[in-house]
Amino acid sequence: MDKFSSHTGIAVPLRRSNVDTDQIIPAVYLKRVTRTGFEDGLFAAWRNDPEFVLNDAAYAKGSILVAGPDFGTGSSREHAVWALQNYGFAVVVGSRFGDIFRSNSGKAGLVIATVGQDVVEKLWEIAESEPGIEFTVDLRHRTIEAADNVFEFTIDDYTRHRLLEGLDDIGLTLTHEDEIAAYEARRPSWLPKTLPVKTAG
Amino acid sequence: MGKTLSDKVWDNHVVRTAAGEPDLLYIDLHLVHEVTSPQAFDGLRLAGRLVRRTELTMATEDHNTPTLNILAPIADPVSKLQVDTLRQNTDEFGVRRHSLGDKDQGVVHIIGPQLGLTQPGLTVVCGDSHTSTHGAFGALAFGIGTSEVEHVLATQTLMQARPKTMAVNINGELPDGVTAKDVVLALIAKVGTGGGQGYVVEYRGTTIENLSMEGRMTICNMSIEWGAKAGMMAPDETTFTYLKGRPHAPDGAEWDAAVEYWRTLFTDADAVFDREVDIDATQLTPFVTWGTNPGQGVPLGAAVPSPEDFTDAVDKSAAERALAYMDLKAGTPMRDIRVDTVFLGSCTNGRIEDLRLAASVLKGRKIADGLRMLVVPGSARVRLQAEAEGLDKVFLDFGAEWRAAGCSMCLGMNPDQLAPGERSASTSNRNFEGRQGKGGRTHLVSPPVAAATAIRGTLSSPADL
Numbered sequence: 046m047d048k049f050s051s052h053t054g055i056a057v058p059l060r061r062s063n064v065d066t067d068q069i070i071p072a073v074y075l076k077r078v079t080r081t082g083f084e085d086g087l088f089a090a091w092r093n094d095p096e097f098v099l100n101d102a103a104y105a106k107g108s109i110l111v112a113g114p115d116f117g118t119g120s121s122r123e124h125a126v127w128a129l130q131n132y133g134f135a136v137v138v139g140s141r142f143g144d145i146f147r148s149n150s151g152k153a154g155l156v157i158a159t160v161g162q163d164v165v166e167k168l169w170e171i172a173e174s175e176p177g178i179e180f181t182v183d184l185r186h187r188t189i190e191a192a193d194n195v196f197e198f199t200i201d202d203y204t205r206h207r208l209l210e211g212l213d214d215i216g217l218t219l220t221h222e223d224e225i226a227a228y229e230a231r232r233p234s235w236l237p238k239t240l241p242v243k244t245a246g
Numbered sequence: 247m248g249k250t251l252s253d254k255v256w257d258n259h260v261v262r263t264a265a266g267e268p269d270l271l272y273i274d275l276h277l278v279h280e281v282t283s284p285q286a287f288d289g290l291r292l293a294g295r296l297v298r299r300t301e302l303t304m305a306t307e308d309h310n311t312p313t314l315n316i317l318a319p320i321a322d323p324v325s326k327l328q329v330d331t332l333r334q335n336t337d338e339f340g341v342r343r344h345s346l347g348d349k350d351q352g353v354v355h356i357i358g359p360q361l362g363l364t365q366p367g368l369t370v371v372c373g374d375s376h377t378s379t380h381g382a383f384g385a386l387a388f389g390i391g392t393s394e395v396e397h398v399l400a401t402q403t404l405m406q407a408r409p410k411t412m413a414v415n416i417n418g419e420l421p422d423g424v425t426a427k428d429v430v431l432a433l434i435a436k437v438g439t440g441g442g443q444g445y446v447v448e449y450r451g452t453t454i455e456n457l458s459m460e461g462r463m464t465i466c467n468m469s470i471e472w473g474a475k476a477g478m479m480a481p482d483e484t485t486f487t488y489l490k491g492r493p494h495a496p497d498g499a500e501w502d503a504a505v506e507y508w509r510t511l512f513t514d515a516d517a518v519f520d521r522e523v524d525i526d527a528t529q530l531t532p533f534v535t536w537g538t539n540p541g542q543g544v545p546l547g548a549a550v551p552s553p554e555d556f557t558d559a560v561d562k563s564a565a566e567r568a569l570a571y572m573d574l575k576a577g578t579p580m581r582d583i584r585v586d587t588v589f590l591g592s593c594t595n596g597r598i599e600d601l602r603l604a605a606s607v608l609k610g611r612k613i614a615d616g617l618r619m620l621v622v623p624g625s626a627r628v629r630l631q632a633e634a635e636g637l638d639k640v641f642l643d644f645g646a647e648w649r650a651a652g653c654s655m656c657l658g659m660n661p662d663q664l665a666p667g668e669r670s671a672s673t674s675n676r677n678f679e680g681r682q683g684k685g686g687r688t689h690l691v692s693p694p695v696a697a698a699t700a701i702r703g704t705l706s707s708p709a710d711l
Binding site: 063076142148232236242245 | 275281282285302304327342362389390392396400403443444470475496504507560564658676
C-alpha cells in the first residue's frame with residue numbers, strides 16, 4: 046500500500062444520508078475479478094441523473110467526498126472502496142460510517158475522516174458556495190483545511206499509523222507466525238474441520 | 247465482574263494482544279464465495295502465499311449463480327468468469343468447494359449451519375455482511391471485505407479492535423402470525439440503521455429462548471442491518487439438538503467435550519453491557535418496510551408515514567427521498583399497497599421452516615392475477631427436503647416458480663431481478679434503492695406476509711385471508 050500523508054483535491058458535497066454500499070456500487074457491477082475498473086459502477090443509479098453532483102463539471106474531478114451520515118452501510122463489498130478509489134477519491138469525510146466499509150477503506154488505503162455532523166454541514170456549505178474548491182486533508186495532523194477554516198477529524202491511531210507508513214497487514218501479521226502456531230497447538234481436537242469432506246449423503 | 251458471551255468467545259481467540267494495536271484473533275471457520283474472493287486469491291498468488299488452513303475453509307457458489315438451468319454453462323460471460331475463477335482458485339489452493347449441482351451447494355450462511363460446521367463458541371468470518379447469521383449458535387461471526395478475506399486465507403487470523411457490547415432483551419410470547427422476521431424489523435425501526443454501530447449485540451430473553459434455530463438465524467442475520475458488528479445468542483438445548491448428528495458435528499466423547507464447553511457460553515449474571523435495549527414481544531404485529539432502508543418500517547396495520555412525522559432533519563429528508571423512490575403517498579394504508587412480485591428466499595428466510603410456513607398459507611389457493619412469485623430455497627438440501635415434503639407441488643399448484651438454490655433476487659446479481667418501477671414483497675434483508683434490480687421497489691416482509699400478499703396482491707397477513 047502507498048504511504049499517505051496529506052491530500053489536496055476538489056471537495057464533492059454528497060447531501061444524502063444512509064448511502065449504503067449498494068448505492069456506491071450496485072451488485073451487477075461486482076462481477077469483475079480484478080481490483081480495477083469499478084469506476085463505471087460508482088453511484089451508477091444516480092449518475093444518469095443530470096442533477097447528480099458528479100455530473101456537475103465543477104465537481105466531476107473531485108477526490109474528497111463529503112458524505113452524509115451512515116455512509117457505507119450494508120453489504121461488505123470492498124468493491125465500494127475500489128469504485129471510489131478507481132474514480133479518483135482519496136478521502137471520504139463524514140459523521141458516521143458502516144463498520145465494514147470503514148475497515149475495508151483502511152485496508153485499501155482510502156482515508157475515512159470522521160467529523161461531527163455540524164462540521165459536515167459547514168464543509169457542504171463551503172464546497173457548494175465555491176464549486177470546485179480544493180480542501181486539504183492532512184493525516185499527520187488529522188485536519189481538514191477548507192477555505193480559511195481548519196477542522197479536526199478523528200481516525201483510530203492504528204489505522205492512521207498504517208496509512209502513514211503504507212504498511213501491509215498480512216506481512217505484519219506473519220511476523221507473529223510463532224504466536225499463531227502456538228495458538229493452533231492449543232486448539233481442542235473437537236473443533237470442526239471442513240476437510241475431509243463429510244456430507245449427509 | 248463477570249463476562250458477556252461475546253467477551254468469552256473473543257478472549258478465547260486472542261492470539262496476540264499489544265498496547266495501541268488491535269487484537270490478533272484466530273478464525274475457526276472461513277466461508278468463501280465467488281464474488282468477494284477472486285482478488286484475495288490473486289493477492290496470495292502475487293505474494294507467493296498459500297492458504298494457511300484449508301481444513302478451516304470452505305467455498306460455495308451462491309451470489310452470482312442462476313436459479314434456472316443450473317447445470318448449463320452460465321449465460322452471462324462475466325458471471326461465468328467469476329464462477330470459473332472460484333473453481334480454479336479453490337482447486338489451485340486446495341479449498342473445499344460446493345458447486346452448482348452439488349447437494350451441499352447453497353447460500354453460504356445456510357450451508358454452514360446445515361453441515362454442522364457452524365458451532366457455538368467459534369469465530370466465523372466470510373466476505374459477506376450477513377455472516378452475522380451464524381451468531382445464532384453462540385459463534386462470534388461477522389462479515390469482512392476482500393482484503394480481510396486475503397488476510398484470513400494467508401494467516402487464519404484477523405486484526406480486530408474489541409467492540410462494545412449491547413444486550414437486546416426480547417421477552418414475552420409472540421402473538422399469532424408474528425415471526426422472528428417481524429421481531430427484527432420492529433427492532434431496526436426502533437433503533438435505526440446505525441443503532442448498532444460499534445457493538446456486538448447479544449439477543450436474549452424468553453422470546454429468543456423459545457425460537458427455533460431457524461428463527462434465531464433470521465434475527466442474527468439482520469444484525470448488520472442496524473449496523474452491529476455481530477449478533478449472538480447463547481447456545482442451549484435447542485442449539486445442541488439442532489447440531490447433534492449433523493455431518494461435521496462432533497460425536498462420541500468429542501461431542502461430550504464440546505457440549506461441556508458450549509454450556510459455559512452465556513453472559514455471567516454480574517456482567518455489564520455497554521448498552522441495553524428492551525423489546526416487549528407481546529406487543530408486536532406483522533411488520534413491513536415502506537422505505538429504502540430496513541429501519542423505515544411500520545406495522546402492517548399502519549399507514550405510510552409522512553416526512554413531517556420525523557423531527558430529525560436527516561430522517562425527514564431521507565423519508566422524502568424514500569417516498570419519491572418508492573412512489574408512495576403518506577397516509578396510504580400499508581395494506582393498500584399492490585405488489586407485482588413476491589420473493590421467498592435468501593439467507594434471512596430461505597430455510598425449510600420458512601418454506602413450510604409460507605406453504606401452509608398458500609396451500610389450496612391461487613396466486614393473485616398478474617403477480618409473479620419466486621420461491622428460491624436457501625440451499626440445494628433445503629430444496630430436496632421441501633420436495634420430499636411435497637412443498638414444491640404446493641408452490642407450483644399455487645402458481646409460483648420453484649427455483650434452484652442461491653442468493654437470487656435478494657441482491658439481483660443474477661438474472662432474477664425486478665424491472666424498473668416493479669414492486670416486490672420480499673423475505674430478504676435489504677430494501678435499498680435498486681437492490682433487487684435497477685429502479686425496483688422492495689418491501690421487506692416475513693414469509694407468512696409474503697404468502698398472504700401473493701394471494702391477495704396487496705401487502706397482507708394470513709389474518710386478512
